[in-house]
Amino acid sequence: MSALLIAEHNNKEVKPFTLNAITAASQIDKDLHVLVIGNKSEEVAKSISQIPNVKKVIHVDNEIYENFLAENFTSVIVKQAENYSHIVCSANTFGKNLMPRVAALLDTSQVSDIIKVISADTFLRPIYAGNAFATVKSSDSKKCITIRPTSFDPAATSGGSAEIVKADAGETNTFIKFIKREEVKSDRPELGTARVVISGGRGMGSGENFKLITEIADKLNAAIGASRAAVDAGYITNDHQVGQTGKVVVPDLYIAVGISGAIQHLAGMKESKVIVAINKDGEAPIFSVADYGLEADLFEALPQFLEELSKLNTIQK
Amino acid sequence: MKILVAVKRVIDYNVQIRVKEDGTGVVTDNVKMSTNPPDDNAIEEAVKIKEAGKATEIVAVTVGEEKAQETVRKALAVGADRGIHVKVDGIVEPLAVSKILQKIADKEKPDLIFMGKQAIDDDCNQTGQMLAALLNWPQATFASKIEVKDKSLEVIREVDEGLETIEVNVPAIVTCDLRLNEPRYASLPNIMKAKKKPVEQINSSDLGIDTKPRIEQIKVEEPPKRKAGIKVANVAELVEKLKNEAKVI
Numbered sequence: 001m002s003a004l005l006i007a008e009h010n011n012k013e014v015k016p017f018t019l020n021a022i023t024a025a026s027q028i029d030k031d032l033h034v035l036v037i038g039n040k041s042e043e044v045a046k047s048i049s050q051i052p053n054v055k056k057v058i059h060v061d062n063e064i065y066e067n068f069l070a071e072n073f074t075s076v077i078v079k080q081a082e083n084y085s086h087i088v089c090s091a092n093t094f095g096k097n098l099m100p101r102v103a104a105l106l107d108t109s110q111v112s113d114i115i116k117v118i119s120a121d122t123f124l125r126p127i128y129a130g131n132a133f134a135t136v137k138s139s140d141s142k143k144c145i146t147i148r149p150t151s152f153d154p155a156a157t158s159g160g161s162a163e164i165v166k167a168d169a170g171e172t173n174t175f176i177k178f179i180k181r182e183e184v185k186s187d188r189p190e191l192g193t194a195r196v197v198i199s200g201g202r203g204m205g206s207g208e209n210f211k212l213i214t215e216i217a218d219k220l221n222a223a224i225g226a227s228r229a230a231v232d233a234g235y236i237t238n239d240h241q242v243g244q245t246g247k248v249v250v251p252d253l254y255i256a257v258g259i260s261g262a263i264q265h266l267a268g269m270k271e272s273k274v275i276v277a278i279n280k281d282g283e284a285p286i287f288s289v290a291d292y293g294l295e296a297d298l299f300e301a302l303p304q305f306l307e308e309l310s311k312l313n314t315i316q317k
Numbered sequence: 318m319k320i321l322v323a324v325k326r327v328i329d330y331n332v333q334i335r336v337k338e339d340g341t342g343v344v345t346d347n348v349k350m351s352t353n354p355p356d357d358n359a360i361e362e363a364v365k366i367k368e369a370g371k372a373t374e375i376v377a378v379t380v381g382e383e384k385a386q387e388t389v390r391k392a393l394a395v396g397a398d399r400g401i402h403v404k405v406d407g408i409v410e411p412l413a414v415s416k417i418l419q420k421i422a423d424k425e426k427p428d429l430i431f432m433g434k435q436a437i438d439d440d441c442n443q444t445g446q447m448l449a450a451l452l453n454w455p456q457a458t459f460a461s462k463i464e465v466k467d468k469s470l471e472v473i474r475e476v477d478e479g480l481e482t483i484e485v486n487v488p489a490i491v492t493c494d495l496r497l498n499e500p501r502y503a504s505l506p507n508i509m510k511a512k513k514k515p516v517e518q519i520n521s522s523d524l525g526i527d528t529k530p531r532i533e534q535i536k537v538e539e540p541p542k543r544k545a546g547i548k549v550a551n552v553a554e555l556v557e558k559l560k561n562e563a564k565v566i
Contacts, residue, residue: 096446096458104415109410126440128440177485178481181481244437291563292546
């Protein structure tokens with residue numbers, strides 16, 4: 001049997017993590033089909049059909065899917081699942097919300113947030129905020145898997161020509177109503193896929209002080225992250241939170257400023273290639289994962305950092 | 318409204334996890350255990366709704382070994398009215414927990430079921446959504462704000478892109494984010510009073526639910542360690558290292 005990937009998109013474009021999920025799903029089964037559920041989402045189906053790893057696209061288009069409510073998605077996925085051994089999705093808020101609802105109706109014990117495909121039934125996944133790795137083997141005949149997108153490379157997006165098959169919409173529900181989505185628009189790279197991330201913590205002291213971080217982010221073309229403490233304090237919005245209950249990032253360079261380094265924060269960034277910590281407390285746990293630690297007052301260090309960057313002839317983008 | 322709140326006993330969030338040398342799991346002997354943090358937010362929210370006169374009864378339920386009862390007692394100490402402890406030994410996967418909670422919901426007939434969005438031990442993030450599916454109820458996951466209306470809830474959800482607002486009719490499931498509220502501490506008199514509140518014990522086998530794990534844990538190991546880094550003396554040295562040694566800027 002084949003694997004079925006649930007695409008995440010905004011009815012116009014494929015969301016980047018879908019590409020990482022496609023890589024993971026094709027490691028599970030080469031015969032990979034992608035299910036696109038949306039409203040007026042023809043462009044999405046078309047662009048996914050051009051991904052070389054994708055063998056077939058199943059497209060379900062109806063106005064009831066405009067806002068991607070899990071309650072409405074579930075019946076379509078459960079019906080399509082008859083033909084597949086694996087149902088796969090990203091372990092971001094889209095997939096975390098959706099997949100367990102599907103798994104329960106398929107009577108399958110879901111395997112969440114895998115970071116490696118060992119075989120078609122055996123996977124590696126972090127537990128305890130990444131402080132342990134578990135190798136797990138699923139015995140269910142139909143498997144529901146969510147994958148950690150940053151642990152898999154994005155699939156190539158052109159060169160393929162999979163057929164697109166239309167399928168019928170499922171049932172709709174009246175017990176839930178979508179009201180609104182407040183997306184934070186930004187010209188910066190997305191936090192989850194940025195090459196460089198600079199994050200601020202409680203040490204920033206205020207939302208206004210985050211401009212010290214913003215200026216450096218502009219120079220480095222970096223995404224801006226934050227610790228839970230900074231989000232809780234209202235310095236910055238929730239979509240910036242990095243950590244066990246926020247986003248997981250694996251940039252080439254992660255700069256943690258005024259972040260002490262609680263294990264819950266480390267869970268979201270410690271796989272980064274190079275980690276820099278700037279903190280005035282030399283004993284802060286963040287230094288234990290940092291490649292380069294600078295024990296300094298961030299209000300002095302950040303302006304100096306900006307100045308030193310300005311002296312460089314070239315900066316990688 | 319009647320609110321059922323599900324709570325889980327986990328290793329305390331401040332404990333540095335140690336992996337057992339034989340690879341069978343993590344060390345739990347003599348380790349501090351607590352209520353799963355976002356489950357505390359779930360209890361707090363239920364209590365606040367009751368204090369606002371919009372709920373009549375709060376029932377705290379847990380699924381787990383004998384000592385899991387402690388989490389129910391803690392919920393009672395901060396304002397839950399009575400407790401249910403479904404006794405199961407060993408690993409219980411979210412699918413089995415949600416089947417057990419479905420049985421409890423069938424019996425208790427709550428209008429709302431609250432729980433944390435994820436448990437910090439297995440990090441599965443499944444139980445609420447699975448229970449919602451089994452009951453065929455709407456699910457408001459990752460909730461950071463709840464407004465109780467007449468026969469519905471308006472919920473703000475934290476999603477990757479920002480915030481999403483939905484309205485769910487009761488009965489409904491809500492999974493709570495840490496930012497939903499600030500959980501209160503139990504006062505000593507309330508801890509004493511909680512000891513007198515009723516906690517019903519049920520064996521999972523009496524509910525007719527098969528809790529045998531479907532996922533075999535083959536091995537638990539330590540993640541690869543990062544090699545030790547260095548401290549730099551000043552910002553100039555930091556930028557020099559990033560440019561010429563790490564080559565990342």
